[in-house]
Amino acid sequence: MHRNAQFCGRGSNLIKIPGMSDTHPAPLYSTLSHAEVRSVIIGLMLAIVLGALDQTIVSVSLPMMAADLQGVDLLAWVVSGYLIAVAVATPIYGKLGDLYGRRVMLSTAITIFLVTSIASALAPSMPFLVGARILQGLGGGGLISVAQAIIADVVSPRDRGRYQGYISGAFAVASVSGPLAGGLLTTYLSWRWVFWINLPLGLVALFISRRALTRLPVPKVKRPIDYPGAILMIIGLATLLIGITRVGQGASWVDAGNLRLFGATLVAMAAFYWQEQRAEEPIVPLGMFNNRTVAISCTILFIAFIQVVSLSVLIPLRLQMLTTVGADGSALQLVPLSLGIPVGAFIGGKLMTRSGHYKKIQLVGALIVPIGVLALAFVDPHGILPGIFCMGAIGLGIGIQLPTSTVAVQNTVEYRYVGIATAVAAFCRSLGAAIGIAVLMALLLAALQADAPASAASFSGGEIIKAMMGDATVHVNAMVKMQLAGTVENAFRQIFSISAAIAFVSFLLGMFIKDEYLGDAPPRTDEPAMVVD
Template sequence: MQVIFGLMLAILLGALEQSIVAVVLPEIALRLNGFDVMAWVVSAYLIASTVATPIYGKLSDVLGRRSVLSFAIVLFLVASIACALAQTMPQLIVARILQGLGGGGLISVSQAAIADVVPLRERGRYQGYVSGVWAVASMAGPVIGGYLAHYLSWRWIFWINLPLALLALVTVRRALRHLPAGGGRKHRIDYLGALLFGGGLTGVLVFLTRLGQGHDVWRADSLSLLGGGLAALLLFVWQERRAADPVIPLAMLRVPTVAICCITLFLCFFQLIAMSVLLPLRFQVVGGAQADSAALRLVPLTLAIPFGAFIAGRLMTWSGRYKPLQLIGSAAAPLVIAALAFVDPGAVVLTAIVMVALGLAIGLQLPSALVATQNAVPPQQVGVATALTAFSRMLGGAVGVAVLTTVLIALLRHSGMAVSPLPGGEDVLMHLFREVLSLGDGAEAAVVRQTAERAFRALFLASAAVSLLAPLLVVRLREATLRGSPVKAAASVE
């Protein structure tokens, strides 16, 4: 339990930082005079942590969980100090990049360390605890950030990381001291592969993020980012095929269980993060909710996910099986998202019920996909396999927000609404919806709300269609007995 406590602290740090900043962005932009690049305070962290996650997985397999996780915590702590001391918006964005590079290791290495100390049969239950930490961070982050900014200063949303990070560092160093320092053989770290992967993925993610902010896809700088990123990723694939000890073993992705689970996790977070952004906008613009109540209406979704993960973990411990859980969750998700398209956003209770169903569908898939992936690879590759699942989740979230936001902008433009690109990094949708809300309840506002609702409905149906890919893949998933399961469980699987 000491090990689990330390790892949960590390996971809490990474999860809290993704939610605590957004609520105080306007005040930060006001104090540092940086409204034009405000959105990048969040995007910089998400992109950096996404890029770093699979690299941390490989390093933890080579150098050991304890040293790599300690490094991630120290980098996160130093970057938090830099964020708190930032005097300009560019300084804050650079510090957030460093903080993201540390945060990328907090979650993936912690989950891999859980795999080192918990048998596979029991692991789903502990992954349910991880989902619970995520839920707490998602709900508490905006509240804590708002109170700190109101009563102290926005800088305290970063200062608060110091005692948590120091406690996590001391606990992790003490709790993981008995874990092996490495895989027992010499490794050569593929620095060129890590550089190509980081550079290429950064270019693609920055391109997608700019699209989600409403920038023109045909701008020369956007196309340069996309072209350069794709070229670097192609070189990365070439490098990994020839490297003696690649950063991401491409052969692992040819294992059907690993590939299917990574895709389903990608689709889970493609939907989850996008819904977390788009549903509050829909509640405000179409349903007429205030900003604070719109955020609170996401609580049923946020609470249902760890509950679904807890159920999945218990069922895996009892049965030793993961495929039925993934199949139920992946089949239910597109149906629920399609139902969201036709539920009146003003119907609070019915919307909450549908969101609970979506949260349960996603929650069932999270621990089952992770445990299935860890079960499909040798123990010495658990770190990079776990990092691949974490990377798939984070990549799905980043791509989902960018793609679905871009589709929504296109739908609004097609309907005749004036949605024009904005200079700098300001989010075009947020700017547009602030203008809509300022219209009040007149006839013009009613027309705009109806137009927006048609766009949201089409968007949710398109999102549901994308989710249909998951159950089609899970059907092809080959279930294997969880390592450490009793013989009778193996017989039941057969």
């Protein structure tokens, strides 16, 4: 027998996972007051901000970290290590939340995050900092996935869009505004303050969430945990993301190290697939992706966060290479993007609440993003107003997709599977963030090197970036720099065009999604079950 489940809409048959108990506490939203729901949402938004902020807040602080800790060769792993850990942790937290209750898992994630933030702030060396950041990502992944799953516990499906809009907006604003916050803290205090700032936010989030979630249901049935599946998934995804990240740092796709990493990925993921077919309680029920709504919505979230994280890195990089604005100035120009995302999330959530549907709203957002990114590719980087308009539109389109896709996933599964379904959606977002920036940076480096003028033919893509940003280790005269400017502009035009094509895939996929009604009643749990032999 297959041990995966096919998660279908509320009115259709459901193929269940053999061995999984149907006993699961009912959702609370029929008994919570508006004030109680608001208290829960505030705590969840703080948790989301904590997890998302640390994905990008260190980016502007990296040069100072390298100077203080003498570890330039490990610098990229301060960001990549965190993103990889977040990606592999999210589905595990979702499953554990379904098994042991989301209140205890959220508290655990916040505690891990705070302890590792202290370790990061006190780091005496670069290897120590990288290790602390990886452990911090294990906490950050729980913050994001468990917080979003709790929405399904305290809010009815019809109202879920509005609150998911708040949550998605908080996540996106934290992700995009991280570089600006990191730059200000580093400039006026110290790079260590990008970690110290987590303590007051985390303690408030821990206090509010512990207090607000006392009535959250806790499963009474203790079930086995798929430890082999979790370990195989961690190995498979970590080796994949490490290999892609190395490419983004200039390594060849087919160098010996990457071939070993990708080989390990294939072996681990094949073993993971086999394990999930036989596990009594699979860590990721792969049959979930047999449901069209889940598969498409998770892909849309994956693509959306390719845009969120890659644009938050590529736009400032383009401005610093082609204009006279510094790190702070380029980070400030991301404000339209960071403001557009919560506005779009709020609009998308409100429209879902009003209409009770999500497909058309989702499609509008999916169409706006590729148009905005393609326009950005051909906008003069010196033109402030056109750039602001494009980034605002992109943020609006991304924001609209976030709550609609998350609610679509939650609405199409039974309540007892909401935790793992939400975690899988969050995992796809984190995977998009980690893979997207690695791949697009790799393509940017390749484009810079391929189109370099004869006067800089020996330069690598990384050296061209350093030369255009005035790095003293790569000296070029004014004439060569002028020639390189054309190369840089063409390279970014190519990368943004590729990014727009990727974004357009969301619109094409969204045409095939099923537009189910978002009701006010709890999800049905008495639907007929079938087991696939």
